[in-house]
Amino acid sequence: MTTQQDCTTLDANDPLRDLRQLFNIPAGTIYLDGNSLGVMPAAAPARVADVVTREWGTDLIQSWNKNGWFAMPQKVGDKIACLIGAGPGEVVATDSTSVNLFKVLSAAMNIAAADAPQRKRIVSERSNFPTDLYIAEALCRQHGMELVLVEPEEIAASLTAEVAILMLTHVNYRTGAMHDMAAVTAAAHAEGILAVWDLAHSAGAVPVDLKQAKADFAVGCGYKYLNGGPGAPAFVWVNPQHADRFWQPLAGWWGHATPFEFTPDYRPAPGITRYQCSTQPMISLAALECGVDTVLAAEAHGGMAALRAKSLALTDLFIQLVEERCEGNGLGLATPREHAQRGSQVCLTRDEGAYAIVQALIARGVIGDYRAGDGGRHKDILRFGFTPLYIGFADVWNAVEQLKQVLETGEWQRPEFNRKHAVT
Amino acid sequence: MTTQQDCTTLDANDPLRDLRQLFNIPAGTIYLDGNSLGVMPAAAPARVADVVTREWGTDLIQSWNKNGWFAMPQKVGDKIACLIGAGPGEVVATDSTSVNLFKVLSAAMNIAAADAPQRKRIVSERSNFPTDLYIAEALCRQHGMELVLVEPEEIAASLTAEVAILMLTHVNYRTGAMHDMAAVTAAAHAEGILAVWDLAHSAGAVPVDLKQAKADFAVGCGYKYLNGGPGAPAFVWVNPQHADRFWQPLAGWWGHATPFEFTPDYRPAPGITRYQCSTQPMISLAALECGVDTVLAAEAHGGMAALRAKSLALTDLFIQLVEERCEGNGLGLATPREHAQRGSQVCLTRDEGAYAIVQALIARGVIGDYRAGDGGRHKDILRFGFTPLYIGFADVWNAVEQLKQVLETGEWQRPEFNRKHAVT
CATH class of the missing domain: 3.40.640.10 (Type I PLP-dependent aspartate aminotransferase-like (Major domain))
Known part of the structure; x- marks a missing residue:
């Protein structure tokens, strides 16, 4: 079993860890939606x-x-x-x-x-x-x-x-x-x-x-x-x-x-x-x-190869921790396990409540997004993007911890998390 | 003959004069290129x-x-x-x-x-x-x-x-x-x-x-x-x-x-x-x-009708002052005199030096632009846009004064004004 301490150690040994300083990430946020809108570079406002x-x-x-x-x-x-x-x-x-x-x-x-x-x-x-x-x-x-x-x-x-x-x-x-x-x-x-x-x-x-x-x-x-x-x-x-x-x-x-x-x-x-x-x-x-x-x-730190290695480590860890820590909560995996077939995101499925679970996570500062299924082959998904430039291993631990709590408390069933926004 | 004092009086009586405060206009610049790129609204940087x-x-x-x-x-x-x-x-x-x-x-x-x-x-x-x-x-x-x-x-x-x-x-x-x-x-x-x-x-x-x-x-x-x-x-x-x-x-x-x-x-x-x-x-x-x-x-000051009235007054004044003060310098008019056929810009022609004259004016802080002729019906032009939101009558006087000096001194013939930029 991977522990929170293991994640902290992975961050300490991450050759890309300093790149996070290139961004202004809102306090209290674990941003797993860089696949939809990347976070703001610290240099952007002045430029x-x-x-x-x-x-x-x-x-x-x-x-x-x-x-x-x-x-x-x-x-x-x-x-x-x-x-x-x-x-x-x-x-x-x-x-x-x-x-x-x-x-x-x-x-x-x-x-x-x-x-x-x-x-x-x-x-x-x-x-x-x-x-x-x-x-x-x-x-x-x-x-x-x-x-x-x-x-x-x-x-x-x-x-x-x-x-x-x-x-x-x-x-x-x-x-x-x-x-x-x-x-x-x-x-x-x-x-x-x-x-x-x-x-x-x-x-x-x-x-x-x-x-x-x-x-x-x-x-x-x-x-x-x-x-x-x-x-x-x-x-x-x-x-x-x-x-x-x-x-x-x-x-x-x-x-x-x-x-x-x-x-x-x-x-x-x-x-x-x-x-x-x-x-x-x-x-x-x-x-x-x-x-x-x-x-x-990232070129100075191993470039795209280093980003890819960290991305796979992050998505592997997320899949592993979800399976270890959220077991029995009805989550499935829509993203391939094989590295060669995986991008930099992980999509989870659930027969019920995918939208509301995402909303409850956002309320807890874990930002992912939801995509509706097609009624056939594709189920509703909870979508989490992992940008190795600014996401760390402890972030993954904490995101899964919040997901576990949202599921185990049943918090996602609250009405406010089930109201649809214009943009989902 | 219209005098500089007449222009100052026109500005003092202009119901739209306060709208200029909505913009940050660089000091020492008479910007007659709002037909190409409008000036920055003062509200834009904060927004x-x-x-x-x-x-x-x-x-x-x-x-x-x-x-x-x-x-x-x-x-x-x-x-x-x-x-x-x-x-x-x-x-x-x-x-x-x-x-x-x-x-x-x-x-x-x-x-x-x-x-x-x-x-x-x-x-x-x-x-x-x-x-x-x-x-x-x-x-x-x-x-x-x-x-x-x-x-x-x-x-x-x-x-x-x-x-x-x-x-x-x-x-x-x-x-x-x-x-x-x-x-x-x-x-x-x-x-x-x-x-x-x-x-x-x-x-x-x-x-x-x-x-x-x-x-x-x-x-x-x-x-x-x-x-x-x-x-x-x-x-x-x-x-x-x-x-x-x-x-x-x-x-x-x-x-x-x-x-x-x-x-x-x-x-x-x-x-x-x-x-x-x-x-x-x-x-x-x-x-x-x-x-x-x-x-x-401008709605609070007469709206588009007031803007149009001022625009026509500005372009009329520019045409009049060019003809009164730059006479004999080879300038022609490519823009219709009839109000109903005129937009908010005035284009002057000259058989020689249109590009260099525009460059010499820019060096003096009067920003217009140049458009090449087609070798046929359309001659090279000096193009001046008049945006009534931020251009005043004294600006028109001063722009024509600079044009007069550029022409009468022959300053436009200097090599630095005849070097073509990438973007003209």
Whole structure:
């Protein structure tokens, strides 16, 4: 049995423990929702204030040159590139994940139409993040294609000669299950299929090597494990072999070869720049840069490999302590036990009360979230994200202790924990 | 001849003069570029700091309910609606102008395809803002339609039975020329054509009444006359008669009828909500709200009508003083003299040195901007925006005085003013 003292010792020996100081974490809070919204970097308030008062307030329009506003999407993109196995100049931080997915799916469909017009299917997972499916569905309708949804174990068999694109989220938002990006991409390529990856729950959370995996397109989120702030701009990567081949229909002046000539005809810029559309929110981009910097700060302490090792140790410990200490309380595990199949979150199931248990935990300062089941394969879940930059082993102990108390006291059955909020 | 004393008297009698206190304007600066990036509202630094440190830093994920994050696009949209003749619940502040134009053009094309499939043309102005043309061009390619570009005086004759959509920017970014929205919309409707308006240079700058004009769709910019900060989110409006008819292909979960059910199939929310795609940058949205509030503050002083009267007085004065005091220096006027055809900016032309003259003025604290000509109808221009919220009549006098000195001394010919910046 692991003891509280064991957890304290694990923290004392954690080579990443000092990174917690890069964040302002509210007192009395164990924040296990960094998979939804990362906590605020300590550097963010001053940086944002500087962008507002000096760059906007004082330098005004001159900031486009003087403070590098025009290049911010590339500057932040280059930093994100280091975390996902992409090269410099291959990533831009811009727009939202969904809008970026629209861009890369459009480009991938155009490539497919040129190279393999007989392929009319996009394959994805039924439990992929819904927006990804909506965007694909909308584009399929426009391009006369068909979106085919399968379960994870059916993916391999679904990769047939009718398929143009395989679109997957690397780590599932609901279960935390992770695909083997290199193996799945290789399987797709073996059948002549392009691989589009959504890194929303993996960038900054697990090692990602897009180029080694030979992925074709990727998008991802700035406000989860990259700690970029609420609704931070997202990012987009295109394999350099495709980048100059096709442009995308959100063809704005920021993606033009000569944006300041203001020509009436569109000529896409080389490379990833053509995946930019128009002026980006600078204040939010500056906050995103602070967030990305917190992940890059781990470089001095072993980098992504060290973050991954700690993440697995944290999620292993959480699973173990829940099973040891909350036994008999009806909790199940929706997240794979195998390390290679696990992201940086753990999802628990319970036939009854998942929503209310999450609310009761939040009232006790343990912040996770709830996702409703689908009435079928997927049950209601209690979702806990573990960000190794700022979560420690004692946090895991304490979170499980609170969970145990919420369950054993029956506290979650109180009416106030069963009232639904607008946003769940 | 108007004297400097006359200008001081005009300021003393200006009912809007106190509104300048809503802004932090850098000392020694006459800022005539609010048509490109509005100045910082004095309320913005504290509001942004609160969103960063309290809403994000302390309340974290609970802010979605507690601090109203999920409804921010509607909340800010409702405020913008007051400035453009739209009703509550009809506008959302979201994404960029270009992305929003993509949405409404997509919807308009779908309506046209359903109601008048034989109409295969979109008409726009050749000197419309380039991104608007790029987006239309990309969509035309997808939908098998044709983008026809005409000069302003050719618009009436271009509205034929082949045309599905007329897409115009209300106030031209380059010349400051303004269309009569009601008359042009009526002319389009008389021929069975939908009218899509880009309000980038008119929202907050001139009176706009979308519903009275019976416009079909509109988009606009948050960071120009709405003072929302660099790259602030944009906005989108759809005439309620169309809003529920068609959705748009950027079909994200924020536009879903039941976003938190996370269903794999897309069902658009009623009304304008379906024009949202996904999570928006909250920090930048909060700054935008501060900006919109500065324009709404004019309500107590006569509102948009008073702002318009002052704007015309400022631009009249600028034109008059340039002609009186800079005579013989080769300046021309690209902006219409007729009030009904003028936005809130004045553009001057000069055969030589327009770029360098703008740089020399900036060095003297008079901030305007430069836009390159097209080698044909449009010459290089010196562009000056007049935001009546914070620009006074003495500012106009002083700006013209600096322009006179830059021209008469030949100072603009110095090499440092002729070096091109990355962003012009």
